[in-house]
Amino acid sequence: MLSKINTLSGYLYEYQKSIANPEDFWDSVAQQFYWRKTWDKVVDWNFDNLDVKWFINGKVNITENIFEKNLFMLGDKPAIIFEANDPNEPTVTLTYRQLYEKVSQFANVLLANGIRKGDRVAIYIPMVPEAAIAMLACARIGAIHSVVFAGFSASSLADRINDAEAKMVITSDGNYRGAKSIEVKAVVDEALETCSSVQKVIVLERTKTPVTMKEGRDIWWHDAIKGVATENKAEEMDSEDMLFILYTSGSTGKPKGVVHTTGGYMVYTAYTFRNVFQYEPQDIFWCTADVGWVTGHSYIVYGPLLNGATVVMFEGVPTYPDVDRFWDVVEKHKVTHLYTAPTAIRALMAYGTEPIQKHDLSSLKVLGSVGEPINEEAWQWYYHHVGKGNCPVVDTWWQTETGGMMMSPLAGITPTKPGYATLPLPGIQPIIVDNEGNELKGNNVEGNLCIKFPWPSMIRTTYGDHERCINTYFRSFKNLYFTGDGVKRDADGYYRILGRVDDVINVSGHRLGTAEVENAINSHPLVLESAVVGYPHDIKGQGIYAYVILDSASQNHEADKIKQSLLTTVTKVIGPIAKPDVIQIVSGLPKTRSGKIMRRILRKVAEGDVSNLGDTSTLLDPSIVDEIVSGAGLKK
Numbered sequence: 001m002l003s004k005i006n007t008l009s010g011y012l013y014e015y016q017k018s019i020a021n022p023e024d025f026w027d028s029v030a031q032q033f034y035w036r037k038t039w040d041k042v043v044d045w046n047f048d049n050l051d052v053k054w055f056i057n058g059k060v061n062i063t064e065n066i067f068e069k070n071l072f073m074l075g076d077k078p079a080i081i082f083e084a085n086d087p088n089e090p091t092v093t094l095t096y097r098q099l100y101e102k103v104s105q106f107a108n109v110l111l112a113n114g115i116r117k118g119d120r121v122a123i124y125i126p127m128v129p130e131a132a133i134a135m136l137a138c139a140r141i142g143a144i145h146s147v148v149f150a151g152f153s154a155s156s157l158a159d160r161i162n163d164a165e166a167k168m169v170i171t172s173d174g175n176y177r178g179a180k181s182i183e184v185k186a187v188v189d190e191a192l193e194t195c196s197s198v199q200k201v202i203v204l205e206r207t208k209t210p211v212t213m214k215e216g217r218d219i220w221w222h223d224a225i226k227g228v229a230t231e232n233k234a235e236e237m238d239s240e241d242m243l244f245i246l247y248t249s250g251s252t253g254k255p256k257g258v259v260h261t262t263g264g265y266m267v268y269t270a271y272t273f274r275n276v277f278q279y280e281p282q283d284i285f286w287c288t289a290d291v292g293w294v295t296g297h298s299y300i301v302y303g304p305l306l307n308g309a310t311v312v313m314f315e316g317v318p319t320y321p322d323v324d325r326f327w328d329v330v331e332k333h334k335v336t337h338l339y340t341a342p343t344a345i346r347a348l349m350a351y352g353t354e355p356i357q358k359h360d361l362s363s364l365k366v367l368g369s370v371g372e373p374i375n376e377e378a379w380q381w382y383y384h385h386v387g388k389g390n391c392p393v394v395d396t397w398w399q400t401e402t403g404g405m406m407m408s409p410l411a412g413i414t415p416t417k418p419g420y421a422t423l424p425l426p427g428i429q430p431i432i433v434d435n436e437g438n439e440l441k442g443n444n445v446e447g448n449l450c451i452k453f454p455w456p457s458m459i460r461t462t463y464g465d466h467e468r469c470i471n472t473y474f475r476s477f478k479n480l481y482f483t484g485d486g487v488k489r490d491a492d493g494y495y496r497i498l499g500r501v502d503d504v505i506n507v508s509g510h511r512l513g514t515a516e517v518e519n520a521i522n523s524h525p526l527v528l529e530s531a532v533v534g535y536p537h538d539i540k541g542q543g544i545y546a547y548v549i550l551d552s553a554s555q556n557h558e559a560d561k562i563k564q565s566l567l568t569t570v571t572k573v574i575g576p577i578a579k580p581d582v583i584q585i586v587s588g589l590p591k592t593r594s595g596k597i598m599r600r601i602l603r604k605v606a607e608g609d610v611s612n613l614g615d616t617s618t619l620l621d622p623s624i625v626d627e628i629v630s631g632a633g634l635k636k
């Protein structure tokens with residue numbers, strides 16, 4: 001297990017050290033891993049053309065740092081405790097040795113099916129241990145995994161497969177989620193009609209739902225592993241070789257493939273896991289995220305397993321078979337660390353404290369929050385009712401692009417404040433700038449959150465389009481990484497994330513681009529144009545509000561039927577998570593003379609607050625505002 005910070009003064013000291021001399025600092029953290037060959041230089045960087053390298057010329061395999069490094073000590077320790085959707089299905093526990101054997105065996109399966117170092121493998125699979133096994137098997141042989149959240153539609157999956165030119169897809173027959181079961185393989189089949197790069201599909205049997213297997217392309221997981229050796233010699237990777245691609249939404253266009261590389265990601269996720277959560281060897285860590293998101297990558301799979309931790313992996317949903325399921329799982333597996341999203345806390349809060357009182361939650365030591373701003377009420381409920389006032393809440397701010405947690409209290413060490421991610425982690429140098437890029441120094445300031453120095457797990461590129469990566473993150477403000485988030489630094493120097501300042505919305509902790517949702521809506525044959533904004537939503541954090549202009553042919557249809565059919569279209573193009581909560585049919589949009597939509601007005605209407613719409617004189621047709629306001633059932 002990595003060394004860790006134990007006191008507040010220890011944190012302050014380590015932070016100072018990491019800023020004063022980043023190279024020495026990260027050198028000493030990285031020394032604690034097993035490298036086939038150590039690095040020649042700790043870091044080289046240039047934000048202008050985005051060229052960042054960590055642990056240069058170091059040779060390493062991340063899975064050797066999970067398995068070989070730990071096996072002697074941890075062989076019989078549980079690595080993954082699998083809690084199925086159905087609480088009556090027996091728990092499956094994989095020890096480090098068992099996981100090692102399964103990963104090695106599946107690595108051999110990948111090799112036998114033509115996958116080599118550098119090839120891309122798409123993983124579209126529910127929350128079962130095989131998701132982690134597939135990811136780690138890729139890492140073992142140097143293949144680049146691209147996990148796609150199994151809730152995305154066939155067309156979203158196809159886009160991701162095509163962008164990465166994946167050679168293989170790893171999937172399952174179906175997926176249990178609460179009372180539903182979803183036909184996953186059928187989605188893959190549909191996607192693959194438009195993907196020519198895929199040569200093989202490996203299918204895990206999970207729900208036994210009937211599937212069609214394409215001769216020569218599709219293989220059952222259980223057939224593929226038959227008689228295959230459970231040992232595999234790890235591929236030697238360069239520190240900067242790609243580890244994975246993970247697609248994420250931005251303010252424009254299609255989702256981007258965020259690229260993370262091996263050495264830096266390994267060092268940073270392991271370091272932050274150990275320090276933020278203050279994980280100790282006997283602890284049971286449960287992160288409720290899906291492996292399809294970065295939180296699942298970094299804090300179900302890589303960060304914890306690199307520390308020899310025991311993780312709970314949960315297939316189901318918080319409210320099945322009943323609303324006390326989370327608390328049932330905590331009690332059953334004696335979970336010490338619960339890491340979840342504010343949206344889940346708010347959803348469970350709605351059922352009161354009775355479901356909690358039915359369970360013994362005394363195993364809990366640390367509570368974590370991630371994915372969106374946590375409102376004070378949810379924070380207090382989490383702290384007092386779930387943690388009984390004994391468990392520090394770590395509000396961890398980070399992004400797909402950052403690879404690991406960037407700002408967070410260290411559990412039990414940093415004094416917390418509800419709604420605040422508190423202070424940057426060692427090695428992280430935040431800076432707040434105004435819209436012109438001027439630094440806002442001192443405390444009591446609010447502005448755009450940027451980072452001015454590289455950290456080991458930062459984004460290296462967006463797959464296949466380096467320019468796009470530079471333009472998205474490094475062109476807004478010179479020599480700074482721009483996060484897209486607004487932030488406030490209060491009188492104590494504590495940071496509070498205020499939410500996105502770009503056209504990205506965060507629905508139940510899921511990131512979506514407004515343009516992405518608009519494109520989906522616009523693909524409907526009756527739609528002329530649309531504009532999508534986020535608005536505050538009690539449970540989801542943000543809801544999706546769509547303003548839609550229909551074409552003239554639509555007059556023969558009923559509005560309700562059209563709205564239904566728009567929802568179906570969005571589900572087909574992106575997935576159910578992108579379905580608008582409100583659709584308002586309008587005859588026009590508030591556009592300026594230069595054709596730009598004044599989203600400020602649309603946001604105000606969606607919020608239901610039109611008392612102060614500001615200056616609308618630059619609008620081409622100011623009367624459209626009145627129509628939209630009254631159409632929303634509001635009065636100015």
Ligand code: 7RM
Nearest residue numbers: 370371372373395396397398399400497511
């Ligand atoms: C880990 C993750 C990133 C965006 C980010 C923020 C928001 C995440 C917090 C948060 C306030 C937090 N990756 N966000 N964590 N906002 N407090 N603790 O969520 O790429 O999917 O989303 O999520 O806006 O930019 S992500």
